[in-house]
Amino acid sequence: MAARGGQREPPDPVRQNQLLCERVRKERQCQRLRTQYSVNPLHRVHTITKKPMSWHDNIEEPADAEFLSLIHHAALEPTKKYSEPQTESQEIGWNTQPLIHVDRTDCRLYFPHRRTDITK
Numbered sequence: 262m263a264a265r266g267g268q269r270e271p272p273d274p275v276r277q278n279q280l281l282c283e284r285v286r287k288e289r290q291c292q293r294l295r296t297q298y299s300v301n302p303l304h305r306v307h308t309i310t311k312k313p314m315s316w317h318d319n320i321e322e323p324a325d326a327e328f329l330s331l332i333h334h335a336a337l338e339p340t341k342k343y344s345e346p347q348t349e350s351q352e353i354g355w356n357t358q359p360l361i362h363v364d365r366t367d368c369r370l371y372f373p374h375r376r377t378d379i380t381k
Contacts, residue, residue, distance in 0.1 A: 300328065302335040 272280070300306065334342065339351055346352045365371050 300331055300335075302331055306332060306335070 339347065340355065340357075346355045361370075363371065365373075
């Protein structure tokens with residue numbers, strides 16, 4: 262029981278062990294051991310130019326298809342990556358296709374600028 266004046270009694274050893282076991286259980290629940298590493302597709306990749314006379318930079322290595330597809334996918338624009346906008350800001354201008362076909366001969370929907378003597 263808590264005493265008056267905001268002071269607490271120190272927990273007994275059994276309670277301390279319960280708290281420690283609960284904390285360890287929660288930490289184990291959240292931890293995941295990862296053994297397969299790859300590039301984070303959410304961050305842009307900055308390339309650095311190689312040194313021309315360096316022998317280890319001039320060694321030809323086989324291209325990894327999974328890595329290349331991941332890099333190309335990360336470089337795409339958001340409308341090609343995702344089917345729907347991911348943020349509120351992306352909703353503006355997401356659908357760029359016109360709703361109806363523009364018929365330039367229909368004077369009800371097409372109002373071109375006209376040149377007159379006043380505008381010249």
